[in-house]
Amino acid sequence: MSLINLLRKIKITASMQVLLLLLLLGPGTAATAEEFITLSSTTSTQNSGLFDYLLPKFKEKTGIDVHVIAVGTGQALKLAEKGDADVILVHDKDAELKFVKKGYGMERREVMYNDFVIVGPKNDPAGVRGLKDAVQSFGKIAAAQSNFVSRADDSGTHRQELRLWEEARVDVKASSGKWYKEVGAGMGATLNTAAGINAYTMSDRATWVTFRNKADLELLDEGDPKLFNQYAVILVNPSLHKNVKTEAARQFSDWLVSPETQTLIGSFQVEGQVLFHPNAGQAVTAK
Amino acid sequence: MEDIYAAFATAAGLILNLDGDLLEIIGVSLQVSLFGVGIAALVALPLGGAVALLRFPGRKILIVFLNALMGLPPVVVGLVVYLLLSRSGPLGMLGLLFTVTGMVIAQCLLVTPLIAALSRQVFEDLWVEYAEQLRSLGAKPSRAVFTLLKEGKYSLLTVVLAGFGRAIAEVGSVLIVGGNIAHYTRTMTTAIALETSKGDLALALALGITLIIIASFVNALAYLTKDVLERYVV
Numbered sequence: 001m002s003l004i005n006l007l008r009k010i011k012i013t014a015s016m017q018v019l020l021l022l023l024l025l026g027p028g029t030a031a032t033a034e035e036f037i038t039l040s041s042t043t044s045t046q047n048s049g050l051f052d053y054l055l056p057k058f059k060e061k062t063g064i065d066v067h068v069i070a071v072g073t074g075q076a077l078k079l080a081e082k083g084d085a086d087v088i089l090v091h092d093k094d095a096e097l098k099f100v101k102k103g104y105g106m107e108r109r110e111v112m113y114n115d116f117v118i119v120g121p122k123n124d125p126a127g128v129r130g131l132k133d134a135v136q137s138f139g140k141i142a143a144a145q146s147n148f149v150s151r152a153d154d155s156g157t158h159r160q161e162l163r164l165w166e167e168a169r170v171d172v173k174a175s176s177g178k179w180y181k182e183v184g185a186g187m188g189a190t191l192n193t194a195a196g197i198n199a200y201t202m203s204d205r206a207t208w209v210t211f212r213n214k215a216d217l218e219l220l221d222e223g224d225p226k227l228f229n230q231y232a233v234i235l236v237n238p239s240l241h242k243n244v245k246t247e248a249a250r251q252f253s254d255w256l257v258s259p260e261t262q263t264l265i266g267s268f269q270v271e272g273q274v275l276f277h278p279n280a281g282q283a284v285t286a287k
Numbered sequence: 288m289e290d291i292y293a294a295f296a297t298a299a300g301l302i303l304n305l306d307g308d309l310l311e312i313i314g315v316s317l318q319v320s321l322f323g324v325g326i327a328a329l330v331a332l333p334l335g336g337a338v339a340l341l342r343f344p345g346r347k348i349l350i351v352f353l354n355a356l357m358g359l360p361p362v363v364v365g366l367v368v369y370l371l372l373s374r375s376g377p378l379g380m381l382g383l384l385f386t387v388t389g390m391v392i393a394q395c396l397l398v399t400p401l402i403a404a405l406s407r408q409v410f411e412d413l414w415v416e417y418a419e420q421l422r423s424l425g426a427k428p429s430r431a432v433f434t435l436l437k438e439g440k441y442s443l444l445t446v447v448l449a450g451f452g453r454a455i456a457e458v459g460s461v462l463i464v465g466g467n468i469a470h471y472t473r474t475m476t477t478a479i480a481l482e483t484s485k486g487d488l489a490l491a492l493a494l495g496i497t498l499i500i501i502a503s504f505v506n507a508l509a510y511l512t513k514d515v516l517e518r519y520v521v
Contacts, residue, residue: 038385038466043484047481047484047485051469052469067385067466067468067471068468068469069385069466069467069468070467082373082374082375082376083373083374083375083379084373084374084375084384084385186484187484188483188484188485188486189483189484191486192483192484192486195486210485211485211486212485212486212487212488213486213487213488214486241374241375243374243379243380243382
């Protein structure tokens, strides 16, 4: 191999590296030119299409892009604790208040609510249809040892489900792996599993209504006040993480609770159903 | 079965209409995987060559280790890169979490051992063939790697394509590091996972079909390049 050949080869690889480097940095630099905030939220708000409906309107008004990371409430709070989100929109009041109390978050404001529903096989072997009583429904499912699929992912829905089992005096841990199936997954994946084995599960209404693979599952019990599901927006405390974009995050929070946005949320429908009911300002929990 | 038929119809519709959102996620997928694999190849091919030709203590252990790393679970790579890039992590100040660059880093780490381990075998086989010749010319191992790189370019291309296959198909690391942000870090695979979770199995499968078609294009392009090179250059 001649020296010239070798040199040519080196030059090619060197220029290729420069090119790669430029292209690699390209997307990163392009993205920072646009103002954005990172919102960690739950799968229900994303899967229902609410964000696709709301966020373009926020961008139009403020020019701020909102990057949504849709995970369970537990994980959404963890992301925010580590400073990887600027603002969160979640649904687990106990955990949220703890989050604010520990200094990770601030300015918790309630935004909207919907409710949980108990879904299960059409033939309803445990007989929970129309009971309007979540605790009694859970008791009957346990007594009949009918298959029940649990999120088991430390999400807001999962924590609510566990509170109901506790009230029904059912020790689900003891039945784990038998009739009580802990899948450790998001709401959609859990519904897919429940549809696959024709089992009961508890879902937030938004995910259930927009879910497309219902198979033989039906909504069986709803309407118990205990199935109330409140969503709240919380700013991540910038004193722990300097990178947190508090100003833009506060603009988003203000916008969510503004009368215009509240009306928008109330008019968002899927298949003729309102999925989230606005209730901002009705109960404010400050610091 | 209905879902499967519907999936093919949906896939055809998506592709023929050149759906804007679809093109966007295809773009992100290709960008992440091609750069991830490109950078991995720049590191891994010389590494594979070095391990094949050089003799040093611990070489066999390194080979076993590289081979084992081919089975690296993407979720674990994703988790490690997440912890590194998190604002609370050692590289937090770079602000690369939930960005395309972060995803490229994750895929690069995932694919480097695969390309290094497979290319090491290619180089070793070639070395058996060319050792005598190269030695008689007095070539040093560093020079020999260049010669072998040239001689084995087609086998090595297949190795790099295997790396590309792993990168474009994986969901575990890009989901954790990228966050599946719409119009920003959503890839083909994270979109498939999302649609599955919405219960829209037909759309999820249609995206899967599209992914295979895209991967076929990339492989066909590589194959054509090889063909042209063989016919007109060598």
